[in-house]
Amino acid sequence: MTxxxxxxxxxxxxxxxxxxxxxxxxxxxxxxxxxxxxxxGLTKDDVDGYFCAGDAPGLGPLSMADYMGLKLRHMDTTExxxxxxxxxxxxxxxxxxxxxxxxxxxxxAGRPRAEGMATGTVPRAPVAAAPDAPFEYPFGPTVVNxxxxxxxxxxxxxxxxxxxxxxxxxxxxQHAQHNPHALLREVVTVEEVINSPMISDPLHRLDCCVITDxxxxxxxxxxxxxxxxxxxxxxxxGAGEAPKHQMGGKIDLTYSGxxxxxxxxxxxxxxxxxxIKYVSIYDSFTITVLITLEDLGFAAKGxxxxxxxxxxxxxxxGKLPFNTDGGGLCNNHPANRGGLTKVVEAxxxxxxxxxxxxxxxxxxxxxxxxxxxxxxxxxxxxxVIMGRE
Amino acid sequence: xxxxxxxxYPAPAVNPEIKPFFDAASKGTLMLxxxxxxxxxxxxxxxxxxxxxxxxxxxxxASGRGTIYSYSVMRRVxxxxxxxxxxxxxxxxxxxNIVDCDLDAIRIGxxxxxxxxxxxxxxxxxxxxxx
Numbered sequence: 001m002t003x004x005x006x007x008x009x010x011x012x013x014x015x016x017x018x019x020x021x022x023x024x025x026x027x028x029x030x031x032x033x034x035x036x037x038x039x040x041g042l043t044k045d046d047v048d049g050y051f052c053a054g055d056a057p058g059l060g061p062l063s064m065a066d067y068m069g070l071k072l073r074h075m076d077t078t079e080x081x082x083x084x085x086x087x088x089x090x091x092x093x094x095x096x097x098x099x100x101x102x103x104x105x106x107x108x109a110g111r112p113r114a115e116g117m118a119t120g121t122v123p124r125a126p127v128a129a130a131p132d133a134p135f136e137y138p139f140g141p142t143v144v145n146x147x148x149x150x151x152x153x154x155x156x157x158x159x160x161x162x163x164x165x166x167x168x169x170x171x172x173x174q175h176a177q178h179n180p181h182a183l184l185r186e187v188v189t190v191e192e193v194i195n196s197p198m199i200s201d202p203l204h205r206l207d208c209c210v211i212t213d214x215x216x217x218x219x220x221x222x223x224x225x226x227x228x229x230x231x232x233x234x235x236x237x238g239a240g241e242a243p244k245h246q247m248g249g250k251i252d253l254t255y256s257g258x259x260x261x262x263x264x265x266x267x268x269x270x271x272x273x274x275x276i277k278y279v280s281i282y283d284s285f286t287i288t289v290l291i292t293l294e295d296l297g298f299a300a301k302g303x304x305x306x307x308x309x310x311x312x313x314x315x316x317x318g319k320l321p322f323n324t325d326g327g328g329l330c331n332n333h334p335a336n337r338g339g340l341t342k343v344v345e346a347x348x349x350x351x352x353x354x355x356x357x358x359x360x361x362x363x364x365x366x367x368x369x370x371x372x373x374x375x376x377x378x379x380x381x382x383x384v385i386m387g388r389e
Numbered sequence: 390x391x392x393x394x395x396x397x398y399p400a401p402a403v404n405p406e407i408k409p410f411f412d413a414a415s416k417g418t419l420m421l422x423x424x425x426x427x428x429x430x431x432x433x434x435x436x437x438x439x440x441x442x443x444x445x446x447x448x449x450x451a452s453g454r455g456t457i458y459s460y461s462v463m464r465r466v467x468x469x470x471x472x473x474x475x476x477x478x479x480x481x482x483x484x485x486n487i488v489d490c491d492l493d494a495i496r497i498g499x500x501x502x503x504x505x506x507x508x509x510x511x512x513x514x515x516x517x518x519x520x
Contacts, residue, residue, distance in 0.1 A: 121465050126402070134401035134411075135433040138514045139486045140463065145472045148461035156459070156497045200461045248431035248439035249481030251474055253459055377484075 002238075002268055007093035007104075008226030009234045009386065011040025011219030012344045014325075018183050018332065020111045020213035025057045026067045028109035028215040033068060036217035041229045042103060047219075049074035049101025051092055053084035055110045055335045064107065074101040080243070080380025081372025082282060084108075085218065085340035087382040089368075090239030092220035102222050109215030110335020120144045120208060121199065132246075136377065143336075144208060144285070145200040146376025150253040151287035152202055157254055158302035162202055164309045165286040166193035169206050169329050171313035172283065176326025178355040183210045184330040207286040209328035209338065216340040218347075232351040233389035237271065237365070240264025245378040254302075256288075256371060257381030258295035265383035266297070271365055273297045276385070278349045278360045279320060280342035280368040283327040288371055289313075293320075296369065296383065315358040324349065324358035339370030343384065350388040364388045396468040398486075400511020406436050409448050411512035419451040419503050419515050421479055432481040452478045453503035454520065462492045471495055475517050489518040 013035030020028055029052070037043060050061050050072050057063050061075040076091050078084055085108055092104035120143040126133030154160045170190055176182040188206060196206040226233055242264075244257035266272060273296060281289045290304040298320060299307035312318030325331045325345040328338040346366040348354045365387045373379035403411050413420040422434035426443035438446050460473035471487040473495070487495050489504065501517035508514055 121463070123399075129402075129404075131435070132433055134403060134407060136484050138398045138401050138508055138511075139472050139484055139516075140396070140398075140470055141472060141484065142463065145461045145463045149459040149472065149474060152461055152497065153459040197465065199465045200463045202461075246433075246482075248429075249433075249483065251458065251476075251482040253474070 003090065003093040003097050004237050004268055004270070005235055006097035006223070007220050007236045008223060009089070009218060009236065009347050010221045010226050010229050010231055011036040011042065012347045013039055013217045014332065014341055014344050015109070015215040015334065016181050017214050018181070018212040019113045021114050025109055025111060026064065028111065029056060029064055029107045030068050032109055032215040032217040033105055033107050036105070036219045040219045040221070040231060042219060044068055044070060046103045047105045048072055049092060049095055049104035051076045051088040051104060051106040053077065053108070054079045055108055055337055080382065082284070082337035083339045083370030083372030083380045083382040084337070086343060086368055086370035086384050087241050087380070089218060089220060089236065089343055089384050090241065090382070093236045093239065096220065096222045102225060104220040106218040106220070106340065107215065108217070108335060108337055108340040110337065111213040112211055112336055113213045120211070132377065141377065142200070143374065144203055146374040147285045147287055148200040148203045150291065150375040153253045154287065154291065155202060158305070160290065160305040162194050163190050164305035165207055165290060166190040167309045167311070168283065168286040168289045168313060169193045171311065172323050172327045172329040174314045175324045175358050176330035178357040179326050179331055182326040182331040183212055184326070203285055203287070209284050209333045210330065211336065212332050212334055214332055214334035216334065216344055218340065218343055234347050234350045235387050235389050237385045237387045238265045238268030239384045240268070241380065241382045243378065243380050253376060254291070256291050256295050256375055257379060258292045258369060258383065261381040261383040262296040265385050269385040271385060275365050276367045277363045278324070278346060278366040279322045280346045280366070281322050282338050282342055282369055282371040283323060283329045284338065284371065286329070288375060289322070291375065292369055292371060296367070315360055321360050324354050337372070339372060339382065342368040342370060346386060350386055396470055398506055398508040398514060400508040401514060403512065407434055410434050414505055414515055415512040417505055419453045420448045421451045421481060422446045423449045430479045430481050432483045454478050455501055455517070457487065457495065457497050457499045457501055458482050459497060460487055460495050462495070473517070475501055486516045487518065488516045
């Protein structure tokens with residue numbers, strides 16, 4: 001049993017707002033949903049499966065089905081933080097392959113800026129009864145210092161440098177200059193990244209992603225429907241997902257759950273890293289990209305620094321173009337959850353609809369990867385490989 | 390030099406499963422859970438062993454000595470502080486703060502020993518200082 005070829009991504013939408021002072025959360029979800037359905041050439045009445053995660057208001061699919069007036073026969077609320085939506089694509093393909101739904105809608109939205117919650121330097125209040133919280137919260141874990149500990153250990157163990165990490169931001173900024181919706185469109189240099197204020201050693205301000213309001217949506221459909229629609233055909237080839245955690249105290253911060261989700265996705269898709277023309281890699285921080293690329297097999301463990309340096313991630317320049325929309329580092333990180341926009345840009349690339357200045361030539365196979373939660377404690381890794389037909 | 394000024398440590402939410410850990414911490418003792426079936430220590434402490442699923446887990450007293458596995462100094466806050474992971478002699482690695490030292494002198498691999506710090510209206514928690 002496989003999902004390979006059993007489902008197509010027919011619609012995508014990235015909400016253009018980066019600060020949603022005048023919209024409600026449900027409204028942002030619905031605007032994103034209608035955008036993706038319009039992109040596919042479908043209407044809300046075609047939707048029979050709905051997928052959302054912890055960012056959805058109220059009781060998730062119940063509240064949003066109510067708001068949008070959906071009649072559903074399949075729901076999935078898999079919640080793994082920012083990687084949820086990459087998993088949703090895979091789960092939508094599974095549901096479609098089993099005949100549980102024909103048109104699956106995935107939505108994401110959030111307004112951390114409008115709500116004054118735009119910070120990665122204050123510990124987030126623990127989720128109720130999280131078993132780990134009493135042993136972590138007193139010590140001031142923030143989003144940035146948790147990832148920083150992963151970066152610090154990677155540097156210690158493998159000699160990774162701040163300049164190598166900075167190249168990841170440089171590449172993202174080179175791409176973002178062509179995206180009119182990107183929050184940060186200014187091209188930056190390695191020196192500018194390294195000289196930006198230190199937030200939490202060894203991560204500087206420009207090693208960190210942006211915080212934005214906004215949202216996005218994806219429509220996954222069964223093959224017969226995809227072939228009827230007037231959009232380029234983007235097929236789901238394979239997927240993998242895995243949690244990584246502290247393993248009872250046998251902690252190793254130098255790798256991510258991509259060591260499991262990646263091989264599963266490649267095996268199902270029947271491709272290798274050498275076949276991938278474009279990658280969307282979750283870039284909460286520069287270190288997230290470096291560790292993920294190693295774990296997916298694009299570089300040996302510890303050699304990610306050399307892979308990302310010297311412009312190798314820049315479209316048209318390097319061998320492994322990544323995050324051509326500017327990614328979370330420059331473009332958009334709606335609701336502090338960047339997985340959905342990773343799939344969206346990969347689909348644009350496969351369709352040939354990325355900005356001409358960053359479009360990868362002959363982009364026939366692409367990979368999108370999400371890392372939700374924290375590299376420093378526990379996270380959900382999700383990989384999806386897609387192909388143009 | 391960045392010195393440690395004491396920030397206010399938020400209190401842990403104690404529940405019955407983990408109360409012995411914090412009762413001991415408030416008396417100056419670091420406890421771990423060890424499994425009577427597979428013999429392995431783990432952290433954070435659980436009633437059910439995360440390695441072999443046995444419910445024969447027992448509290449043991451830890452040495453309180455270890456080395457810094459990783460750390461980061463949080464700088465863009467009113468009171469900078471060092472979060473870290475310390476690997477104890479018993480083999481488990483725990484999240485903590487590195488305190489009572491020059492934050493700029495902290496390095497991975499340094500030997501550390503446990504100290505206990507009171508929390509804001511709650512029990513004490515284990516932190517570490519350079520040995």
